[in-house]
Amino acid sequence: MSWRNNLRDVEPYVAGEQPKMSNLIKLNTNENPYEPGEKVKEAIQSFEPFKLRLYPDADASKLKHLIAEYHGLEDDQVFLGNGSDEVLALTFLTCFNGQNPILFPDITYSFYPVYCELFNIDYKTVALDDAFKIKKEDYFNKNGGIIFPNPNAPTGELMSVDDIEDIIKHNPESVVVIDEAYIDFGGETVIPLLKKYDNLLVIHTFSKFRSLAGSRLGVALGNKELVSHLYDVKNSFNSYPIDALAQVIGEASIQDSEVIKEHAKKIIATRERTKKALKEMGFTMTDSYSNFIFIHHDDYDAEHIFKELRKKHIIVRYFNAPRINQYLRVTIGNDEEMDAFLEAVKEIIQAF
């Protein structure tokens, strides 16, 4: 026997790389190309460092209030965590303790099965249809919980609020978690359904729409009973996950909402323009409602394009996984970045 026998062995999630090379065009982790906003700048500049000696507000109550107000909810319907990954982890730990396996798509955020392994949660993946869409009827069977992103990742495909409502209606015995990390790039949120269904939890993040991936702010919105269970679990794990600076940055970001919405519009316009140019090169793609596109070419190997782009210091995301290993997920950067990307892709396929 050795102390090693007491150790937990798990296969961790692998995030998109953060390469340290210079002159990089980084289109691999769905970061926003625009700045977070003026109020965020001011919040950092006016922050008094002496305050750091104190623990932050464990409830981040001011930020919670501003988020509630922004979405037309009550404060106690808002749960905050250290990025939406932590919020998701705590959601799995809190909400998925039933007898039956939980359900999520076979092609989706690849962190979900990792959480399941970590917390010993039984799960079953449900295949997307051939067009990479979620079929709602597949989620009408007995289960211990349901989770999927809307828009889905890495496909970007959006499900309508009505279809999600149908899934919730068919699952009064499960918590249905809709991960809306990318909802603000053209999708319609299910937040209004919170008024009608108490088994719905909606996950948001400050990382994408609000350009604050560096600040680690994630949100869950639900009925107050569900939210209070999340807090009990969070307070059994880490009392103060959101540091003092992240709190004031988050507060400022809510005030910056108008300019951030303008940035999202620009990203959507760039996305549509990029799709058009790629189609002209013979690419096909899913109907993305997010700040990334998911592209395929019948004639050129995806991994080859991925590697050639990397040589040109352009990083996109390639998943060597069943069904999607001939696709690339490309974050929508600013216009200049996407022009460089399109130019590079053109060169690569011409040189094939």
Add this chain to the structure above:
Amino acid sequence: MSWRNNLRDVEPYVAGEQPKMSNLIKLNTNENPYEPGEKVKEAIQSFEPFKLRLYPDADASKLKHLIAEYHGLEDDQVFLGNGSDEVLALTFLTCFNGQNPILFPDITYSFYPVYCELFNIDYKTVALDDAFKIKKEDYFNKNGGIIFPNPNAPTGELMSVDDIEDIIKHNPESVVVIDEAYIDFGGETVIPLLKKYDNLLVIHTFSKFRSLAGSRLGVALGNKELVSHLYDVKNSFNSYPIDALAQVIGEASIQDSEVIKEHAKKIIATRERTKKALKEMGFTMTDSYSNFIFIHHDDYDAEHIFKELRKKHIIVRYFNAPRINQYLRVTIGNDEEMDAFLEAVKEIIQAF
């Protein structure tokens, strides 16, 4: 059946309150009364907000390197988390998976049993002796792991490096975790033992000694195999727990180490002076090597003093728990704060 049946019910840890009243003398959560240092100020002032659009370095590699260098360790011996509470949570999840119950003192950091409940870890508490000291022989029995703070909390009592080495020697089949949150206020660290024992894990925090409770930076130091298991679990939970600003703040804090050591010396001097004054009022206390004291008076009820202090806007920590419900834990503030505290205590016991 209802979705509620799938929810986890836990009894969370309750942290010391962060009251929002003004004119407060806050001596309840062991915060450092001094500022974090000039380099930390500069790091915040010179931070470029545009960087927040990007995910932070998931490995916090620069900060990790500086911490390793500071302690004379290799980079891959350093694990970083969102405050030492998160580091502890991930340590419990990673290191305590044996067949036997883990051991910790009956009087210690009250978050330990909460982690055990959250992760279904079997534990047995070991009574401190009548002087509130840990007896090393009590940890020579079969167990699934050992954890205690050194100095212990809330007693502040220090165990010698030799005694801890004896515990480690007797436990080759367990991971022994020494939580050194308060080690820099007069104690001797066990970090040098990492050269000899690969089943030792040492936990540090930036919250107390480095005046950065607001930044949420916790550290585990151990052999690289143990540390890599911690990273696997962390990367199954949250890829980026340490935000971009916290990373540069932590880096700056290491550069601020000299002034921070001076602050610790001042806190120690204030502690000794405070102890002396309290003894003159008839208080008894443990032999604290930390930035708090644990005091008792034979003639005056601890909870009464606690409540009366609160009326005077002085907050200390009272634990309504077996064996220690006639004690108060008092954080050492600056000299002015401790003078006000001593004056208030004098008034309270005179008015009894």
